[in-house]
Amino acid sequence: xxxxxxxSFERRMDTVEFRVSERAHITVDGEACAGCxxxxxxxxxxxxxxxxxxxxxxxxxYEQCFECGTCxxxxxxxxxxxxxxxxxxxxxVFSET
Amino acid sequence: xxxxxxxxxxxxxxxxxxxxxxxxxTGRSVALVERGPFPGSKNMYGGVIYGRILDGIIPNWxxxxxxxxxxxxxxxxxxxxxxAVTVDFRDEGWGVAPYNGATAYRPEFDAWLADHAVEAGAxxxxxxxxxxxxxxxxxxxxxxxxxxxxxxxAPVVIAADGVNSFxxxxxxxxxxxxxxxxxxxxxxxxxLGKQTIxxxxxxxxxxxxxxxxxxxxxxxxxxxxxYTNLETxxxxxxxxxxxxxxxxxxxxxxxxxxKAHSAIAPLIEGGEVVEYSAHVIPEGGMHMxxxxxxxxxxxxxxxxxxxxxxxxxxxxxNFAIGSGYAAGQAAVEALRLGDVSAAGLxxxxxxxxxxxVLADHRKFAEVPDLIMGERMQTKYxxxxxxxxxxxxxxxxxxxxxxxxxxxxxxxxxxxxxxSEVGKDMWAGFRSFR
Numbered sequence: 001x002x003x004x005x006x007x008s009f010e011r012r013m014d015t016v017e018f019r020v021s022e023r024a025h026i027t028v029d030g031e032a033c034a035g036c037x038x039x040x041x042x043x044x045x046x047x048x049x050x051x052x053x054x055x056x057x058x059x060x061x062y063e064q065c066f067e068c069g070t071c072x073x074x075x076x077x078x079x080x081x082x083x084x085x086x087x088x089x090x091x092x093v094f095s096e097t
Numbered sequence: 098x099x100x101x102x103x104x105x106x107x108x109x110x111x112x113x114x115x116x117x118x119x120x121x122x123t124g125r126s127v128a129l130v131e132r133g134p135f136p137g138s139k140n141m142y143g144g145v146i147y148g149r150i151l152d153g154i155i156p157n158w159x160x161x162x163x164x165x166x167x168x169x170x171x172x173x174x175x176x177x178x179x180x181a182v183t184v185d186f187r188d189e190g191w192g193v194a195p196y197n198g199a200t201a202y203r204p205e206f207d208a209w210l211a212d213h214a215v216e217a218g219a220x221x222x223x224x225x226x227x228x229x230x231x232x233x234x235x236x237x238x239x240x241x242x243x244x245x246x247x248x249x250x251a252p253v254v255i256a257a258d259g260v261n262s263f264x265x266x267x268x269x270x271x272x273x274x275x276x277x278x279x280x281x282x283x284x285x286x287x288x289l290g291k292q293t294i295x296x297x298x299x300x301x302x303x304x305x306x307x308x309x310x311x312x313x314x315x316x317x318x319x320x321x322x323x324y325t326n327l328e329t330x331x332x333x334x335x336x337x338x339x340x341x342x343x344x345x346x347x348x349x350x351x352x353x354x355x356k357a358h359s360a361i362a363p364l365i366e367g368g369e370v371v372e373y374s375a376h377v378i379p380e381g382g383m384h385m386x387x388x389x390x391x392x393x394x395x396x397x398x399x400x401x402x403x404x405x406x407x408x409x410x411x412x413x414x415n416f417a418i419g420s421g422y423a424a425g426q427a428a429v430e431a432l433r434l435g436d437v438s439a440a441g442l443x444x445x446x447x448x449x450x451x452x453x454v455l456a457d458h459r460k461f462a463e464v465p466d467l468i469m470g471e472r473m474q475t476k477y478x479x480x481x482x483x484x485x486x487x488x489x490x491x492x493x494x495x496x497x498x499x500x501x502x503x504x505x506x507x508x509x510x511x512x513x514x515x516s517e518v519g520k521d522m523w524a525g526f527r528s529f530r
Contacts, residue, residue, distance in 0.1 A: 015371055038343070040339075040341075043345055044338065044342045068281065069377045073338050074339065087226060088223075088243050089132075089134045093138045094140065094372070095202065096326075097140075097141035097374040
């Protein structure tokens with residue numbers, strides 16, 4: 001039955017409109033992340049934008065960001081995540097929520 | 098070149114639009130600055146707007162507001178992975194004006210409220226991000242924006258810039274907030290069509306249902322919800338940030354488990370997810386609330402942690418509107434008296450102290466911590482569901498046990514001490530009295 005077919009993460013994110021800015025509004029300091037034992041952002045980010053790499057660092061993509069703030073609020077390493085809002089008119093645009 | 102107004106409001110959510118409306122109605126000039134392409138475009142919630150606060154602001158608002166459904170069925174579910182106990186309440190009276198609660202799409206509702214501010218004379222500036230404060234010593238006199246001619250000047254700034262309020266943080270007004278005071282809300286909007294929703298939820302016309310759920314977050318402190326829009330059903334969970342970050346289930350997996358639960362799955366079977374959304378919620382109430390007033394600036398709505406997350410009451414839009422409108426009125430009063438210092442803006446605090454906005458937060462200040470505790474999150478839902486199962490499972494030919502012996506056995510099985518239960522009941526009684 002259709003409801004038990006898992007919704008792929010890609011399809012889930014395809015339901016959301018993003019007006020992507022040229023400028024990244026979040027930067028991640030991979031070196032700081034490499035020294036972080038918890039990396040809570042990886043599991044907590046609802047858009048799954050934080051991907052751990054084999055060398056213990058973190059790869060980050062800002063394009064499908066909900067701008068919720070979860071990542072910097074759970075971050076344990078001072079300065080690892082630099083967060084600001086995207087330029088006006090850019091970023092997530094909700095409609096039926 | 099800088100542009101001047103009497104008041105600048107940052108953020109055109111419910112708090113900001115209510116503030117701008119209050120100012121514009123007195124003929125004062127007010128800029129309403131919104132970083133999204135239209136008001137509400139950045140906003141989602143967990144799903145009911147309680148309208149009493151609007152009665153005095155926009156008479157007969159229900160005749161024109163973009164409402165999905167009027168909530169006439171309100172349930173609280175207590176769950177384990179395989180069980181559910183539901184308290185299911187209906188009130189036909191909630192289905193007629195002036196109504197009690199409504200479901201709405203926030204991008205529509207927030208845009209509607211912003212339209213009222215614009216009609217009253219506010220200048221709405223969309224696609225404009227406020228990037229910082231203009232300050233002279235500690236006195237705030239405007240904001241910088243990312244527009245080319247970016248500075249906006251005003252004697253009073255009202256920060257309605259949401260849960261992440263960079264303006265309140267820049268002004269040094271946050272002192273007590275901790276990660277545990279925040280939750281992540283994630284939600285799926287699932288299209289099923291009106292007729293299917295009416296049948297499955299037992300609704301007619303514009304009647305709507307809203308269920309709040311405990312025990313559905315896999316041990317992460319938080320809760321869940323299911324509510325009806327006209328053609329869609331919203332299913333979501335709210336997860337306390339440190340609890341979420343210190344385990345290995347992702348937010349969409351927690352929603353997935355809730356959707357697969359036997360009490361929820363039949364309601365949404367065959368539906369198509371049309372939008373996924375996420376937002377952080379300030380749930381710590383008084384324990385995280387920032388300073389509300391500084392020289393030249395007031396903080397409102399989610400930026401001021403005004404969400405009430407008190408277990409059976411989960412409210413935010415009404416607190417945003419109440420605080421925003423009060424801040425707008427206080428700004429006008431301060432301008433008239435020629436004192437926009439923190440002392441001159443005290444009318445804001447006076448107004449919300451005497452209304453539900455701060456009164457409810459003070460009264461239920463200890464509830465959020467109580468709700469997020471481990472016993473409340475997992476042990477009580479388990480014990481309550483098991484007890485219901487014991488009561489309704491017919492065991493003959495073994496004779497029935499009495500309630501007292503079932504309750505005692507269940508406490509033991511759930512690892513609950515009578516002293517802890519007594520303590521929690523007393524804390525609950527004190528917190529809610």
